[in-house]
Amino acid sequence: KAGVTQTPRYLIKTRGQQVTLSCSPISGHRSVSWYQQTPGQGLQFLFEYFSETQRNKGNFPGRFSGRQFSNSRSEMNVSTLELGDSALYLCASSLGSSHEQFFGPGTRLTVL
């Protein structure tokens, strides 16, 4: 069974731009969660989608948004990029009824 895939793996953007990251969960998994990882703040929860609905949201500004499609694939969008948005963005999938979350390799975003 294929694992969680994330595209692209690396991105370089400049301040003020926007970016869209994609996550394909493990087949059959209906829940997708997003996390931001930075050296200073560590791993922080962004949001979780289940059956195309945002089910939980972390403490991030409205510039961070996401969505989930009917095939459970998810995208997250960051608008008006700031230098501090440079991070590794990880997505994780789970069955939805299961507590076990499986992570993808992440997308490394660099904002210049």
Add this chain to the structure above:
Amino acid sequence: GEDVEQSLFLSVREGDSSVINCTYTDSSSTYLYWYKQEPGAGLQLLTYIFSNMDMKQDQRLTVLLNKKDKHLSLRIADTQTGDSAIYFCADAGMNSGYSTLTFGKGTMLLVSP
């Protein structure tokens, strides 16, 4: 809010046991997890323990949970150089339906030959 704390660094020799410690504050924690992250990679789920258990063993890994003190530990027996990585402790609160993980800052384990 909820918090998870870990020591930042541990250095051991190959063949020794490693013990990584973690404390958490969320009383509603139902599951507690250990994840491993190698350089340039995502997080690998190593093991987890349900909050009504004291201990769980999985091959070279032993998880101990002291719920009264909110203390979790991961013991790796016969540590190998391939175990060098960052280890994260995480908890899932019941209120979020297990979907929101709160992570510690991670413990970097360095295994020397």
